[in-house]
Amino acid sequence: MPEVLLSTATSQPLLQLEGLTRRFKGRTAVDGLSLSVRPGEILGLLGPNGAGKSTTFQVLAGLLSPDAGLVRFEGRELSLSDPSLRRQMGIIFQRSSLDDLLTARENLMLGARLYGLGGERARERVEAMLSLIGLADRGDERVSTWSGGMRRRLELARALVHQPRVLLMDEPTQGLDEAAFRTFWAHLKRLRDSEGLTVLLTTHRADEADVCDRLAVLDAGKLVACDTPQALASRMGGDILSVEAPEPEALAAELRERLGLDAKVVEGRVQVEAPQGHALVPRLVEAFPAGRLTSVALRRPTLADVFLQLTGRALGADVPTAEPAPRRRR
Numbered sequence: 001m002p003e004v005l006l007s008t009a010t011s012q013p014l015l016q017l018e019g020l021t022r023r024f025k026g027r028t029a030v031d032g033l034s035l036s037v038r039p040g041e042i043l044g045l046l047g048p049n050g051a052g053k054s055t056t057f058q059v060l061a062g063l064l065s066p067d068a069g070l071v072r073f074e075g076r077e078l079s080l081s082d083p084s085l086r087r088q089m090g091i092i093f094q095r096s097s098l099d100d101l102l103t104a105r106e107n108l109m110l111g112a113r114l115y116g117l118g119g120e121r122a123r124e125r126v127e128a129m130l131s132l133i134g135l136a137d138r139g140d141e142r143v144s145t146w147s148g149g150m151r152r153r154l155e156l157a158r159a160l161v162h163q164p165r166v167l168l169m170d171e172p173t174q175g176l177d178e179a180a181f182r183t184f185w186a187h188l189k190r191l192r193d194s195e196g197l198t199v200l201l202t203t204h205r206a207d208e209a210d211v212c213d214r215l216a217v218l219d220a221g222k223l224v225a226c227d228t229p230q231a232l233a234s235r236m237g238g239d240i241l242s243v244e245a246p247e248p249e250a251l252a253a254e255l256r257e258r259l260g261l262d263a264k265v266v267e268g269r270v271q272v273e274a275p276q277g278h279a280l281v282p283r284l285v286e287a288f289p290a291g292r293l294t295s296v297a298l299r300r301p302t303l304a305d306v307f308l309q310l311t312g313r314a315l316g317a318d319v320p321t322a323e324p325a326p327r328r329r330r
């Protein structure tokens with residue numbers, strides 16, 4: 001197993017991006033992105049559709065070449081196509097890349113062979129990975145019959161079978177339900193500890209962002225913040241008041257004018273950030289007659305709220321583009 005340094009604020013970054021830029025026909029998808037990934041951490045790239053997450057992932061995975069910028073591994077500048085960098089990485093793509101005609105064990109063995117692992121060592125790693133993802137007794141089943149969650153766990157095992165130091169994942173839990181999402185993350189964290197991994201993933205799920213050690217928040221190809229989920233959430237002063245109303249835009253305008261509140265409409269609901277949310281509830285109910293408000297709810301801010309505050313855009317929204325371009329197929 002590779003020697004792993006503990007994640008501390010002072011330890012040298014394992015992986016660094018400096019000024020990474022990638023354009024597509026004049027449109028800048030990733031715009032001078034600089035980022036340090038510390039050894040042993042799980043760093044999430046968070047942003048809405050079109051923020052540049054997948055482009056960053058593809059550049060790191062060696063599938064796209066950058067227009068500018070460089071990558072360092074343990075402080076050493078490396079070309080993104082350098083085979084020594086590739087060997088240090090395990091990769092999970094957005095789309096499944098398992099072979100449906102093969103069994104789980106065969107899929108893992110194929111992964112091992114692709115990285116030059118053979119014989120007893122390959123067999124040992126395949127068995128170890130199957131047990132680490134909790135599927136040791138299912139290894140001889142064809143994966144075509146498996147649930148989305150089991151398949152994702154097997155992809156995790158296959159990405160790690162050659163014992164890389166860095167795991168790169170592009171929206172790994174997209175489409176998984178809550179239970180499969182939790183199981184995937186429990187296995188990921190266990191594997192991070194047992195394999196001494198450093199993890200970089202892209203996501204636009206606020207619940208996934210919440211379980212990362214640190215988050216790099218991307219908007220329109222630029223880094224807008226990088227911190228722990230807790231530190232990012234604490235940037236929001238107080239509570240979030242979420243109001244359902246038949247005419248949300250009109251209500252938000254009145255809340256701004258009459259009560260001086262910073263009210264916005266987010267996904268059809270009026271949203272107000274307030275230091276003392278509970279004190280605002282009776283004021284609201286008194287100020288607006290029945291029928292203007294359908295429901296009023298008070299909650300703690302989530303990372304989706306933080307994202308909205310940082311960028312003025314909802315996490316679920318698409319980043320607007322200046323000129324429409326066809327989305328590429330993946």
Ligand SMILES: Nc1ncnc2c1ncn2[C@@H]1O[C@H](COP(=O)(O)OP(=O)(O)OP(=O)(O)O)[C@@H](O)[C@H]1O
Nearest residue numbers: 024029048049050051052053054055056321325328
């Ligand atoms: N091959 C391509 N050709 C043209 N434009 C592209 C290509 N790949 C990405 N883009 C554009 O670059 C921008 C960033 O896209 P990217 O896929 O990296 O964002 P993302 O944050 O990963 O979004 P998603 O969550 O939808 O994957 C978008 O405007 C996108 O349309």
